[in-house]
Amino acid sequence: MKVDESTVKHLADLSDFRLNDDEVKRLGGDLENIIKYISQLDELDTSDVEPTYQVFEMENVWRGDEILPQDANREDLLNLTVETIDNQIKVPKVL
């Protein structure tokens, strides 16, 4: 599969980052090589095979529906951000 510039930009868009021209060029080539490698799965016969999404042995783990103490309080968590106002995280304008 050919990974052209518009595909790279589309994937960057889905990934929520921007790429400069140099990155578009380099990553495009890299992605093409990676996709070529992973495409070898085509030759594997998987008809009648169910997918596996996880290998944990349990189906369900139940716990009581109760509020437990948390490891970090609101102040601890708000201290992690750059700027707060009235106990809320401040970010640049939305529009």
Place this chain on the structure above:
Amino acid sequence: MKIADKKTTATKLVKTALEKAKKYADYNIFTFIDEEGALARAKEIDAAIARGEKVGKLAGVPYALKDNFLSPRGETTASAHILQGFKSPVTATAVAKLEAEGAIMIGRTNLDAFAHGSSTENSYFGPTHNAVDFERVAGGSSGGSAVAVALDIVEFATGTDTGGSIRQPASFNGVYGLKPTYGCISRYGVVAMASSTDCIGFFSKTPEDMDLLMSVASGQDAKDMTTLPDYYNPTDARTGNSEASSLAPVVTGLASSIAPVVANASELPVRRIGVIKEFDNESVDADIKKALKEKCEALKKKGYEIVELEMPALKYALAAYYIIVPAEVASNLSRYDGVRYGFRSEKSDNLEDLYLNTRSEGFMPENKRRIMIGNFVLSSGFYDAYFLKAAKARTLIVQEYEKAFKKCDFILTPVSPNPAFKLGEKVNDPVAMYLEDLMSVSLNLAGVPGLAIPAGKTDAGLPIGLQLVGPRRSDKNLIEFSKELE
């Protein structure tokens, strides 16, 4: 690892470790060194011993923490720019358990940013150097931890293994490295990479130390719903600990296949050791093949049977891995946006720009590659051909291991096709770098444990590692059996 004989003190051990860490500063092993904190904790332990109080199993033992474990001591960066400045208010369960037994963290170790890599060259802080050959890579992603143990700076170090990130650097530097059964150790407070394969484990110098670390760190955790009821410590498994008792797990059929846990090698039910036919090919370094053959001969002499296994689906494990893992990476790394913690780009005048700029500036090229591949294989039009196909291939890989463990008790294979390569050699060729993971990733897809053991050196003097692979929950026996290969 104990300071039981009173010939040394925690303070002496910690001071020595800190001196060595400084001596080897050129290797770029640590992202943070906690001199003050480590010495303060050592003093507390020495005082407790002097008062005749009971101290933990790891009292005064200096260790290194891979920098993707959360703890309030120093910033947790995962060697990624986007997490710089993040000082966690919470402590990972594994860290809490080690420190409750008196282990003392002297520093945080370097890794490929977000554990994406096989050489530690993808770190925002630059590469870590190999313990044996300074011109070569440490392996990765847990390169700093492996070198810290190999250079004898610390007694042990923590690691994470999503596709080989403990076993491969362990083998590149000549130490033991364990990737336990999926779900054995709580991942609460560890930076997530790929949730269906991520495992926590250790680097150690001996199997005995590994066993001790596992007995401390393993077990069910109410804060991580993907932890198994404790099977590693037989007494705990019978009585159940307080945390575990609040959970009521529904166990499916697999649990019935729990291997019996025995105390010493002479009682081990192990008779047959498998070798994988498909891994005996030209792409594998001749010295590594020779080391494997020698270990097999030694086992034969001890009365073990060597069984040749055909596992054709393993050929597709790497392709399946580099679909499934990037998909989970794309999802797990979508949370980094500069809003709540870590790095925030300064030049944004609206919220959309803040997200985009923070992620553009904050991720390393390999992070971007994996996120983009993940979004590609999950995107409409490609999902069935890639993600679903890989999930089906994963079923075949799981089944292949189940079949293999009917024919043998453990499998012995190389960890990677080559010994440590030169710094810079593969950094511009992502596929060549991925191929280094060829023999390690299938274990993570199947959830089975693997122990990397030192197995001599190449003619050029580079460490060789082999891995012992067992069925799920065979971790303890695997460690015990590795003594047969010393």
